[in-house]
Amino acid sequence: MLLAGGALGLAACQGSPDSWGTGVVKQSDAFGDYSETIVAIPKPTAGPRQFQCTGPFAPDTTAVNLAADFGQANVATGTITSPDGSTSPGLIVLPNDPGLAMEIAWKDPGAMAAPRRISFTEESAWSVNGIGIGTSLADVEKANGGPFRIQGFGGENGGVVADWQGGRLGNIGGGCRVGLQLALPATVRDAALGPLSGPRRVSSRDAKLRAANPTVGLFWINYR
Known part of the structure; x- marks a missing residue:
C-alpha cells in the first residue's frame, strides 16, 4: 500500500x-x-x-x-x-x-x-465547484443548484453572498462553504445601480440584478 x-x-x-x-x-x-x-x-x-x-x-x-x-x-x-x-x-x-x-x-x-x-487573488486560476474569477451570475446560480441572496452593492461587503439558501455552495464537503463577491461592470449606470445598493439583500433572480450582468470578482473558502 x-x-x-x-x-x-x-x-x-x-x-x-x-x-x-x-x-x-x-x-x-x-x-x-x-x-x-x-x-x-x-x-x-x-x-x-x-x-x-x-x-x-x-x-x-x-x-x-x-x-x-x-x-x-x-x-x-x-x-x-x-x-x-x-x-x-x-x-x-x-x-x-x-x-x-x-x-x-x-x-x-x-x-x-x-x-x-x-x-x-483577483487573477486566480483556481476554481471551486465550477466557480472562478469572472464566472457569470447565471453560472453561479447553476453551480449552487438554485437562487441565492447577496448584500446590496456599496461598501466593502457590497455584492457578497449573504445566503446560499440551502444550495450546494453552502456545503461543498470537508466542512467548507464557498464565499464570493460579485462585481458589476463599469458600464452599469448609477440609475440602474440604485435599486441594487444599500443595506438590503438582493435575490439572484432579481431582474435588475440579472440585467446588470455581474460576475465573480473575488471568492474564498470558509471552514466550519
Whole structure:
C-alpha cells in the first residue's frame, strides 16, 4: 500500500522550477517493512485548477504540512487581513505566482493549524465547484443548484453572498462553504445601480440584478 504524506524534515526540501515542491511516499510490505522516497510534486499544466478541501487543504492541515507538500520556497508567513478588516498571522501559498497564490487564515494562529479561511487573488486560476474569477451570475446560480441572496452593492461587503439558501455552495464537503463577491461592470449606470445598493439583500433572480450582468470578482473558502 502506498501512503502519501508530509513530514517536518521535508520543510527544507526545494522543488524544481517545474514542481510545487516535494513530498514523501511511504511504501510498506506484508512484513511490516517500509521505505520512504522523496518525490517532486509537479505543477498542474492545465487550468482551471480545481480546489478541494481535502489533501493539503483538509480541515486539519497545518503550515508544516503545506511546507512539506509545496516546498519551503513556495510558502511564506505573513499578516492576513480578514473581510472585516481584522488581521492575524497567516500563510501565503505560492506567493510568487499570482494566478495560483492563496492566503490562509488559521483557527489556531499561534500553531498555524486548522484553516479558518482560504482566499484567492483577483487573477486566480483556481476554481471551486465550477466557480472562478469572472464566472457569470447565471453560472453561479447553476453551480449552487438554485437562487441565492447577496448584500446590496456599496461598501466593502457590497455584492457578497449573504445566503446560499440551502444550495450546494453552502456545503461543498470537508466542512467548507464557498464565499464570493460579485462585481458589476463599469458600464452599469448609477440609475440602474440604485435599486441594487444599500443595506438590503438582493435575490439572484432579481431582474435588475440579472440585467446588470455581474460576475465573480473575488471568492474564498470558509471552514466550519
